[in-house]
Amino acid sequence: MRSLDFSSQNFHRYRYVMINTVVLTIMLVTLAACGKGDAPDGQAPGGMMAMPVTVVEVQSATAPISAEAVAQTEGAKEVEIRARVGGILLKRLYEEGAPVKAGQPMFLIDPVPYEIALAQARAQLAQQQALIDQAKREQERLKGLLASQSISQREYDNAVSDEAVARAGLQQAQANLREAELNLSYTTVTAPVSGISGRFQYSEGALISANTSLLTTIVQLSPIWVRFSFSDNELAQLGGRLTEQNVKHVTLILPDGTEYQQKGKLNFAASQIDPLLGTQQLRATFENNEQVLLPGQFVRARVTTGQRDGVFLLPQTAISSSDQGRFVYVVNEKNEATVRPVVVGDWVGKDWIVLEGLNAGDKVIIDNIIKLRPGAVVAPNIAGEKSGGAPAPNATEAAPEKSSGLLSTKQA
Numbered sequence: 001m002r003s004l005d006f007s008s009q010n011f012h013r014y015r016y017v018m019i020n021t022v023v024l025t026i027m028l029v030t031l032a033a034c035g036k037g038d039a040p041d042g043q044a045p046g047g048m049m050a051m052p053v054t055v056v057e058v059q060s061a062t063a064p065i066s067a068e069a070v071a072q073t074e075g076a077k078e079v080e081i082r083a084r085v086g087g088i089l090l091k092r093l094y095e096e097g098a099p100v101k102a103g104q105p106m107f108l109i110d111p112v113p114y115e116i117a118l119a120q121a122r123a124q125l126a127q128q129q130a131l132i133d134q135a136k137r138e139q140e141r142l143k144g145l146l147a148s149q150s151i152s153q154r155e156y157d158n159a160v161s162d163e164a165v166a167r168a169g170l171q172q173a174q175a176n177l178r179e180a181e182l183n184l185s186y187t188t189v190t191a192p193v194s195g196i197s198g199r200f201q202y203s204e205g206a207l208i209s210a211n212t213s214l215l216t217t218i219v220q221l222s223p224i225w226v227r228f229s230f231s232d233n234e235l236a237q238l239g240g241r242l243t244e245q246n247v248k249h250v251t252l253i254l255p256d257g258t259e260y261q262q263k264g265k266l267n268f269a270a271s272q273i274d275p276l277l278g279t280q281q282l283r284a285t286f287e288n289n290e291q292v293l294l295p296g297q298f299v300r301a302r303v304t305t306g307q308r309d310g311v312f313l314l315p316q317t318a319i320s321s322s323d324q325g326r327f328v329y330v331v332n333e334k335n336e337a338t339v340r341p342v343v344v345g346d347w348v349g350k351d352w353i354v355l356e357g358l359n360a361g362d363k364v365i366i367d368n369i370i371k372l373r374p375g376a377v378v379a380p381n382i383a384g385e386k387s388g389g390a391p392a393p394n395a396t397e398a399a400p401e402k403s404s405g406l407l408s409t410k411q412a
Contacts, residue, residue, distance in 0.1 A: 050379040051371060055331055055363040058312045063353045064304045066346055067238050068253070071228035071301035073293050075219035076285065077193050083109060084186040086210040089202055096199055100191045100218060107189035107215055109208060114184040121180040125173040132170055135163035195220040196291075219295050222288040226252065226264065228301045229279035237346075238305045242269050242282060246305055250284040252293075253300040262287045266303075311345070312354040318366040319344060319352050328358070329365040329372050337365060337376045 083089075088110040094100055139159045145151045191197075198217035202208070208215070235241060244266045252260035268283035284301065286293065293299075318328050319342070326344055329337045342357030358364070363380060365372065372378070 050335065050377045051368060053331075053337075053365045053372070053378045053380055054367045054383050055365050055380045056314075056318075056383045057361055057363050058314065058354075058358055060310045060312060060360050062307050062309050063311045063313070063345070063348060065238060065306040065308050066302050066304040067230060067234045068300050068302045068346070069228040069230055069234070071226045071252075071299050073295055073297045073299060074225050074227060075195065075221060075295045076223050076225050077195065077218075077220035078295070079193055079195070079218045079220075081106060081189060081191070081215045081218060082211060083107070083189060083208040083213050083215060084210060085109060085114065085183050086208055087113065087187065089204055089206050089208050089215075091204060092200055094191075094197055096197060096216075098197055100195065100197045102191055102194045104191045105188050106191055106197070109187040109189070111184055111187040114180065114187055118177070118180040118184050121173070121177040125170070125177050128166065128170045128173040132163065132166040135159070135166040139163050189215065191218055193218060193220060221291050221293070221295070223285045224288040224293050224295070225267075226250070226284045226286060226299065226301055227282070228284075229274070229277070229281050230303070231279050232273070235280060238303065242266065242280060242303065242305070244269060248304045248306065250286075251302040251304070252286065253302060254292075255297070255299065260286065260292065260299075264301075308345075308353075308355075312358050313348065313351045314354055314364060315351055315366050316347075317369065318364055319354075320369055328354075329369065330358075331363040331365060331378060331380050335378055335380060337372045337374065337378050339374050340364075 086109075089107060090110050091108040093105045093108060100106065139156075139162075142151060142156045142159045146153065146156045195218040198219070200216055201214055230238070230242065239246065247266045247269075250264035250266060252264065254260055264284040264286040266282060267285045268281075270281040273280055282301075282303075314328065319326055320328065325341055327339050327341045330340045332338050340357055340362070343355045345353040345355050347353070365378070365380070366383065
């Protein structure tokens with residue numbers, strides 16, 4: 001009998017444990033079901049963490065109408081220095097690569113042969129002057145004899161002709177003297193313009209030929225010219241054929257990516273399109289007093305013809321490409337990444353100009369683009385603020401404008 005009572009007591013305990021287990025299981029299932037519909041902050045439904053991203057709230061602004069092209073610099077004046085007389089080159093009178101001024105002596109050619117030629121020309125001039133004096137005296141003497149009919153008219157006419165021939169000879173002697181003086185002056189080769197001197201092509205003691213021997217070059221660095229060209233499509237983006245009147249200014253981008261301080265002006269625009277290249281040849285001039293630019297340097301020329309309103313500025317990292325074109329990810333009300341096709345223009349600094357596809361106030365994702373998929377839940381962080389929504393230092397202060405001063409992006 002005691003054995004039966006013990007078994008009954010165990011049975012009631014077992015049933016009590018089973019009932020508690022079933023109730024606990026039902027409560028856990030209910031709590032799990034409730035958790036699926038109400039995920040904690042920073043966590044997607046189903047328990048997956050939302051991807052943290054940085055967003056900016058874009059606002060419409062004004063952008064320049066511009067285009068860039070590869071360009072090359074050249075001196076406004078590039079002069080070849082050649083000897084105008086032949087002879088032995090005695091001395092170089094300048095430092096290679098140093099600045100020279102117009103009229104500065106640069107080379108000395110042996111002047112002795114030309115000094116002798118000048119002395120001969122002076123002697124010939126004096127001789128011819130003596131012949132004129134003699135012919136004049138003879139004419140005066142015969143004129144008196146003609147009046148007394150002591151000589152014939154023919155003899156007097158011959159005396160007059162002799163004086164005229166002597167005067168012509170005097171003019172020839174004067175021209176020879178002037179030529180000898182010039183040749184002697186040409187033995188000192190001077191700089192025709194101010195600029196930077198080039199490398200000496202010969203050595204002292206070399207025999208120089210007149211008008212053919214290239215001694216060196218001089219390049220004028222300020223102002224300096226920049227040559228470039230635009231295709232038909234680029235000209236269409238700028239509003240058509242470029243002229244000195246419709247180009248506002250030209251900006252140079254140096255090889256290191258920085259902008260040249262001085263703005264340039266267009267000083268040449270071809271009146272026709274090159275039939276071989278399909279481009280319009282252009283040239284701009286820049287002040288270069290500090291000689292930052294050197295001839296032959298490759299740079300980029302940005303031509304600005306006006307401005308366009310109602311565009312947006314986005315970092316290059318925010319723009320993606322696909323077979324259908326370029327697009328961005330925009331965060332909707334549910335914190336989901338949605339694809340938005342856009343039409344972009346040119347660059348301004350390190351940013352893209354977005355022409356179509358965005359509206360003022362759109363929150364565009366600017367990082368972690370490669371990890372995103374359409375419809376993915378994200379945890380957006382405002383650009384310029386700390387993670388978790390806490391404002392960054394000085395976040396309440398007005399954001400500084402971009403260096404270009406043309407476009408702005410409002411940070412939400």
